[in-house]
Amino acid sequence: AQTVTQSQPEMSVQEAETVTLSCTYDTSENNYYLFWYKQPPSRQMILVIRQEAYKQQNATENRFSVNFQKAAKSFSLKISDSQLGDTAMYFCAFIRQGAQKLVFGQGTRLTINP
Amino acid sequence: EPEVTQTPSHQVTQMGQEVILRCVPISNHLYFYWYRQILGQKVEFLVSFYNNEISEKSEIFDDQFSVERPDGSNFTLKIRSTKLEDSAMYFCASSDRGKGGNEQFFGPGTRLTVL
Numbered sequence: 251a252q253t254v255t256q257s258q259p260e261m262s263v264q265e266a267e268t269v270t271l272s273c274t275y276d277t278s279e280n281n282y283y284l285f286w287y288k289q290p291p292s293r294q295m296i297l298v299i300r301q302e303a304y305k306q307q308n309a310t311e312n313r314f315s316v317n318f319q320k321a322a323k324s325f326s327l328k329i330s331d332s333q334l335g336d337t338a339m340y341f342c343a344f345i346r347q348g349a350q351k352l353v354f355g356q357g358t359r360l361t362i363n364p
Numbered sequence: 365e366p367e368v369t370q371t372p373s374h375q376v377t378q379m380g381q382e383v384i385l386r387c388v389p390i391s392n393h394l395y396f397y398w399y400r401q402i403l404g405q406k407v408e409f410l411v412s413f414y415n416n417e418i419s420e421k422s423e424i425f426d427d428q429f430s431v432e433r434p435d436g437s438n439f440t441l442k443i444r445s446t447k448l449e450d451s452a453m454y455f456c457a458s459s460d461r462g463k464g465g466n467e468q469f470f471g472p473g474t475r476l477t478v479l
Binding site: 283285287292293294295296297300302341345347349350351352353354355356357 | 470
């Protein structure tokens with residue numbers, strides 16, 4: 251069975267700073283996908299970034315980037331130039347190739363302070 | 365931009381009562397999902413649904429739970445006889461394809477409180 255672990259329950263940084271959220275996972279699969287979802291207060295989860303395990307290049311989406319270390323089974327999210335609107339719960343998630351079930355981590359509550 | 369919607373946003377019920385949680389997936393999506401999150405715990409997969417049948421379910425999804433797509437737009441989760449431990453946030457999601465790499469779009473959730 252796959253598991254996803256986020257070891258930081260809460261983080262807080264000042265606006266414009268860079269912050270890195272950690273995620274590790276455990277799987278015996280070789281083909282899978284990893285995601286970071288953002289859940290602002292009282293709103294739905296939205297996809298921030300996606301990484302295919304077969305790709306060595308780290309995914310980037312504007313201010314968001316990942317550090318994907320397949321051998322270490324690590325998938326951290328870096329947010330550059332953080333903004334107040336980045337305040338949210340962030341979930342790391344895993345899905346194996348061909349499956350429909352997302353496996354989530356516990357979440358990290360990120361607060362961006364003005 | 366199309367969104368997944370869920371109703372109600374909060375449901376309070378008595379233990380033993382039946383509840384139906386409703387979701388309207390994105391209109392051209394074919395795969396539908398329910399997840400739940402007990403307060404302070406992880407988001408957990410319950411069930412996936414495609415072509416009018418369950419395609420995958422977790423061990424949580426026992427005989428007390430059922431899903432249905434009663435018409436062309438709604439997707440429902442029924443809990444027949446609610447228990448205190450069913451209190452959780454329930455999220456509906458949909459995707460246009462069922463392959464593992466495709467984005468699942470989530471609704472805002474229904475908070476279920478069982479008293």
